[in-house]
Amino acid sequence: METFTPTARTQLRRRSQRAVYDKAQVHAILDEGFICHVGFVLDGKPHVLPTAYARSGEQIYIHGSPASRLMAAKGELDICLTVTLTDGLVLARSAFHTSINYRSVVVFGKARLVTDLIEKWQALRSFTNHVIAGRWEQVKQPTEQELKATGVLSLPLEEVSAKVRTGPPIDDEEDYSLPVWGGVVPVLQQFGEPAPDGRVLDGIAAPSLSR
Amino acid sequence: METFTPTARTQLRRRSQRAVYDKAQVHAILDEGFICHVGFVLDGKPHVLPTAYARSGEQIYIHGSPASRLMAAKGELDICLTVTLTDGLVLARSAFHTSINYRSVVVFGKARLVTDLIEKWQALRSFTNHVIAGRWEQVKQPTEQELKATGVLSLPLEEVSAKVRTGPPIDDEEDYSLPVWGGVVPVLQQFGEPAPDGRVLDGIAAPSLSR
Numbered sequence: 001m002e003t004f005t006p007t008a009r010t011q012l013r014r015r016s017q018r019a020v021y022d023k024a025q026v027h028a029i030l031d032e033g034f035i036c037h038v039g040f041v042l043d044g045k046p047h048v049l050p051t052a053y054a055r056s057g058e059q060i061y062i063h064g065s066p067a068s069r070l071m072a073a074k075g076e077l078d079i080c081l082t083v084t085l086t087d088g089l090v091l092a093r094s095a096f097h098t099s100i101n102y103r104s105v106v107v108f109g110k111a112r113l114v115t116d117l118i119e120k121w122q123a124l125r126s127f128t129n130h131v132i133a134g135r136w137e138q139v140k141q142p143t144e145q146e147l148k149a150t151g152v153l154s155l156p157l158e159e160v161s162a163k164v165r166t167g168p169p170i171d172d173e174e175d176y177s178l179p180v181w182g183g184v185v186p187v188l189q190q191f192g193e194p195a196p197d198g199r200v201l202d203g204i205a206a207p208s209l210s211r
Numbered sequence: 212m213e214t215f216t217p218t219a220r221t222q223l224r225r226r227s228q229r230a231v232y233d234k235a236q237v238h239a240i241l242d243e244g245f246i247c248h249v250g251f252v253l254d255g256k257p258h259v260l261p262t263a264y265a266r267s268g269e270q271i272y273i274h275g276s277p278a279s280r281l282m283a284a285k286g287e288l289d290i291c292l293t294v295t296l297t298d299g300l301v302l303a304r305s306a307f308h309t310s311i312n313y314r315s316v317v318v319f320g321k322a323r324l325v326t327d328l329i330e331k332w333q334a335l336r337s338f339t340n341h342v343i344a345g346r347w348e349q350v351k352q353p354t355e356q357e358l359k360a361t362g363v364l365s366l367p368l369e370e371v372s373a374k375v376r377t378g379p380p381i382d383d384e385e386d387y388s389l390p391v392w393g394g395v396v397p398v399l400q401q402f403g404e405p406a407p408d409g410r411v412l413d414g415i416a417a418p419s420l421s422r
Contacts, residue, residue: 082248140389183408
């Protein structure tokens with residue numbers, strides 16, 4: 001089993017039984033999500049922004065306007081990128097043991113600004129195909145001008161940890177006799193029926209979704 | 212309409228048509244989500260952690276172990292708390308205009324450590340009832356020891372902005388003639404069938420869910 005090596009930042013200090021450093025599990029979490037939260041420091045203060053991402057091998061790509069503060073830092077900014085999948089409400093018989101089932105990945109590092117046009121192209125393809133397989137091959141691909149108008153950062157999967165809670169509530173033994181329902185309510189992220197924008201040409205079907 | 216006043220940090224610099232400062236809209240986003248991402252700075256580096264939250268009036272409460280780095284800072288830490296609801300995949304006919312419909316709220320500020328036991332109690336009630344109305348009144352409420360073993364932070368809703376994208380893709384006019392499907396695929400967060408943990412007493416029904 002290939003694993004990430006814990007560092008001072010990624011070594012879980014509490015609830016270490018929930019820690020996961022297995023690369024395959026980390027990759028699976030990253031591949032299931034598609035929105036991450038990116039933290040960075042400006043003027044000594046924390047900033048956290050949601051953005052789309054895609055994994056490609058041992059890197060995560062994010063993108064945005066080259067004018068954004070994140071992109072304008074040109075890869076010299078330390079970032080912390082977090083992906084969280086919410087799996088269930090864990091309803092214990094006591095308020096204290098009530099919890100949430102989740103899988104989260106935290107990646108620390110410096111993100112590199114992608115300047116090579118080929119790598120940028122491949123990164124954009126990975127965004128588009130991450131959620132809907134094969135979509136990149138159907139759509140109009142970016143012009144050189146559009147490519148230049150897109151900032152892409154690459155964050156290596158090096159300093160990484162995951163944290164996972166699964167399973168039923170763990171109540172205090174005496175509380176199992178209480179007349180209170182205990183168990184898990186699954187939280188599901190699902191795709192609804194595709195809604196065409198009214199200008200789709202005749203005979204063009206909605207894409208089939210990979211989840 | 213009551214609004215938040217933009218500051219240097221919350222004034223959207225780009226895509227300002229997506230900015231929302233209306234308090235009612237901000238409250239509605241916060242009340243629909245239940246997981247936030249909290250950013251803070253340690254040793255000059257950003258950290259982003261997912262955690263549950265609840266709004267109570269003009270405050271957001273988060274909780275955790277008093278030993279956690281976030282709680283141990285005892286409210287002297289600047290934080291950035293971000294809530295993101297993902298509403299849809301916006302499938303344009305070109306890769307460049309492909310987007311995501313979302314609603315996000317960003318709150319900056321210093322979080323205050325809640326030490327008053329009554330306020331802590333009320334905060335914990337708001338967590339429990341935020342997702343499942345009335346659950347707090349059914350479960351075993353915390354003992355004084357459990358209350359002391361729970362750290363609660365309160366973040367005022369003062370420096371706040373929201374960002375919202377809705378609607379169909381905006382393709383370049385000439386791209387509407389391409390044989391590519393365009394529209395929105397809704398992304399839905401839903402609750403599944405409650406799964407009892409096997410020790411629920413006879414005659415106790417699963418809770419009814421508020422969403």
